Amino acid sequence: MKFVDEFRDGELAQTIARAIAAEARPERRYSFMEFCGGHTHAISRYGVTDLLPANVRMIHGPGCPVCVLPIGRVDQAIKLALERGVTLCTYGDTLRVPASESLSLLKAKARGADIRMVYSPADALKFAQEHPDKEVVFFAIGFETTTPPTALILKQAQALNLPNFSVLCCHVLTPSAIMNILESPEVRLLGTVPIDGFVGPAHVSTIIGSRPYEFFAEEYRKPVVIAGFEPLDVMQAILMLVRQVNDGRYVVENEFVRAVNRDGNVKAQQLVADVFELRKSFEWRGLGQVPYSALRIREPLAAWDAERKFDLHYRGVPDNKACECGAILRGVKRPTDCKLFGTVCTPENPMGSCMVSSEGACAAHYTYGRYKDVVA
Numbered sequence: 001m002k003f004v005d006e007f008r009d010g011e012l013a014q015t016i017a018r019a020i021a022a023e024a025r026p027e028r029r030y031s032f033m034e035f036c037g038g039h040t041h042a043i044s045r046y047g048v049t050d051l052l053p054a055n056v057r058m059i060h061g062p063g064c065p066v067c068v069l070p071i072g073r074v075d076q077a078i079k080l081a082l083e084r085g086v087t088l089c090t091y092g093d094t095l096r097v098p099a100s101e102s103l104s105l106l107k108a109k110a111r112g113a114d115i116r117m118v119y120s121p122a123d124a125l126k127f128a129q130e131h132p133d134k135e136v137v138f139f140a141i142g143f144e145t146t147t148p149p150t151a152l153i154l155k156q157a158q159a160l161n162l163p164n165f166s167v168l169c170c171h172v173l174t175p176s177a178i179m180n181i182l183e184s185p186e187v188r189l190l191g192t193v194p195i196d197g198f199v200g201p202a203h204v205s206t207i208i209g210s211r212p213y214e215f216f217a218e219e220y221r222k223p224v225v226i227a228g229f230e231p232l233d234v235m236q237a238i239l240m241l242v243r244q245v246n247d248g249r250y251v252v253e254n255e256f257v258r259a260v261n262r263d264g265n266v267k268a269q270q271l272v273a274d275v276f277e278l279r280k281s282f283e284w285r286g287l288g289q290v291p292y293s294a295l296r297i298r299e300p301l302a303a304w305d306a307e308r309k310f311d312l313h314y315r316g317v318p319d320n321k322a323c324e325c326g327a328i329l330r331g332v333k334r335p336t337d338c339k340l341f342g343t344v345c346t347p348e349n350p351m352g353s354c355m356v357s358s359e360g361a362c363a364a365h366y367t368y369g370r371y372k373d374v375v376a
């Protein structure tokens with residue numbers, strides 16, 4: 001398949017691996033964080049770490065939208081469906097995220113709540129149009145990639161003056177999370193992780209472009225290489241990061257030139273700016289409260305904002321004490337450091353959010369057997 005097969009070529013991967021091994025200086029260690037769950041998935045699926053020299057280490061970041069969704073937000077969605085009688089529509093991965101009282105949206109559905117999986121926000125809007133007798137809420141999660149479609153349906157709901165539809169908005173922002181990983185007070189509690197550079201998001205960057213990372217690279221003196229989600233993209237990005245570190249450079253480079261430019265999708269950005277505004281603070285699972293890291297629906301669209309419509313108030317809920325998702329999402333620990341990994345906690349029975357989505361670090365390690373040599 002065009003733009004897929006050529007980025008999975010084994011011989012080319014070996015060639016890039018040899019270049020990384022030749023250029024990585026043996027006297028130093030290189031630690032790079034891949035922010036996105038899509039990269040984590042590709043690294044585990046294609047065994048990218050097996051191709052890297054021992055002194056080049058990949059650290060998993062918090063870029064899996066399901067993994068960073070806090071329990072309190074899932075609780076809000078469950079309560080809407082169970083106690084307020086709404087039809088709740090959301091993406092498939094969200095259904096299995098563990099919430100309070102051993103519940104999840106899927107388990108709430110089993111208790112009789114009307115919860116439906118949709119492939120796009122447009123499906124939720126269509127359902128509301130076709131069922132005027134039902135109160136429909138779209139539970140919107142995700143990074144900058146999934147935000148424009150949510151903005152679009154909010155505009156459409158407004159244009160249609162649709163009274164039985166609203167959005168529970170939990171969209172979050174990438175650059176603020178990357179900054180939080182490096183500078184928040186929790187870093188002192190969980191320990192610091194030495195990060196020499198970042199493999200920057202792929203799909204997110206098609207929307208926001210590479211420009212937003214420039215301040216970050218300069219301010220924190222960390223190189224960023226935006227990369228696609230295929231294994232050769234990731235390998236090439238690692239080589240580019242090794243070169244920047246060796247040269248003492250810290251700039252934003254773009255490996256994913258086939259999809260990302262400096263400015264991103266300006267039309268989508270304008271749409272998002274029209275519909276959403278910054279929240280002062282938002283809780284991320286694993287990162288805690290992160291200032292200016294999420295979006296809320298603007299006042300002119302308040303009638304379609306589920307938080308205002310149903311007068312919802314957020315209540316934070318701590319994670320399962322044994323779950324190490326918080327430390328894993330910050331790159332401080334690995335999935336295999338968690339005592340529950342692969343025993344009590346599996347993709348069929350996730351105890352924490354990192355085991356839910358295929359993009360979660362724990363699920364990726366478990367699914368592709370990357371833990372077996374560690375625990376053997």
Ligand code: SF4
Pocket residue numbers: 322323324325328335338339340341342345346350351352353354355362
């Ligand atoms: S293995 Fe399960 S319980 Fe442990 S950190 Fe991962 S998701 Fe949390």
